[in-house]
Amino acid sequence: MIRITTLRWAPSFTHGLVRDFRVRWALEEAGLPYEVRYVDREEQRSEAYRALQPFGQVPVFEEAGLTLFESGAIVHHIAERSEALMPRHPHGRARTLTWMFSALNSVEPAIWNLIELDFFSPQAEWAKPRRPAVVGFLNSRLASLSTWLAGHEYLEDRFTAGDLLMSAVLRILRHTDLVKETPHLGAYQLRCEGRPAFKKAVADQLKAFAENASAPNP
Numbered sequence: 001m002i003r004i005t006t007l008r009w010a011p012s013f014t015h016g017l018v019r020d021f022r023v024r025w026a027l028e029e030a031g032l033p034y035e036v037r038y039v040d041r042e043e044q045r046s047e048a049y050r051a052l053q054p055f056g057q058v059p060v061f062e063e064a065g066l067t068l069f070e071s072g073a074i075v076h077h078i079a080e081r082s083e084a085l086m087p088r089h090p091h092g093r094a095r096t097l098t099w100m101f102s103a104l105n106s107v108e109p110a111i112w113n114l115i116e117l118d119f120f121s122p123q124a125e126w127a128k129p130r131r132p133a134v135v136g137f138l139n140s141r142l143a144s145l146s147t148w149l150a151g152h153e154y155l156e157d158r159f160t161a162g163d164l165l166m167s168a169v170l171r172i173l174r175h176t177d178l179v180k181e182t183p184h185l186g187a188y189q190l191r192c193e194g195r196p197a198f199k200k201a202v203a204d205q206l207k208a209f210a211e212n213a214s215a216p217n218p
Helices: 019-028 071-079 090-120 127-151 161-176 185-193 194-209
Strands: 003-007 034-039 062-064 066-069
Touching: 003 019, 003 071, 019 034, 019 071, 019 161, 019 194, 071 090, 071 161, 071 185, 071 194, 090 127, 127 185, 161 185, 185 194
Parallel strands: 003 034
Antiparallel strands: 003 062, 062 066
C-alpha cells in the first residue's frame, strides 16, 4: 500500500495548497489506493523523520521499501506508472516531463516571489516598492503561458501530469485575480480544477485539516 505523509495542521491560508494535495491528485488520477500519515511540527524536526525527508518538509511517499520526497519527483514517479498522467510514446513522455519542470522552475518561483511579499512580509518597508516589479515579472511568465494555451484546452493534446503541476502552481495565486485576468489561463485553471480527481484530492485534504483543527502546531 502506498503511504503519503503530510501535516496534521497548517495555517488556514495554505489549506488546499499544502503539497500533499498534488500527490493526492496524481494518485486519484492514476487510480492508485493510498493511506495518509499525519505529522506535527515536533515530529518533522525529529531524526527519524529527517531520515525520510532531509529537509523536514512534506509530503513523503513510501511504497514497498521505496521512499521519495519532493512533490514534483513523487508526481513524476506516479505518472510513470499511469497512462492517464503520462503518454506511452517516448515523445509524449518527454513533453510531459518538460511541462512538469516548467511548472516548477519557470512559473512557481515567480509566484513565490509574490507570496513572500503578500503573506510573509506584508508590513516590511522594502516590500511595497518591490511588489510592482515582482508582479510585472510574474505577469510576463503568465502571458507566455497564455500565448501557448491559445486555442488549446491543455498544455499538450490532452491532460497530463504537466497540467496537474502547472494548475497546482497557478492555484497558489488564488488570493489574486492574476490568473483570471490573463487570457486563456482562467478557463484553463477551471478546466483542470473541474476534474473529479482534483476535487477528491482537495476535499480529502480539507477534511483532514478540519478534523485536526483543534490541535494546532504553530
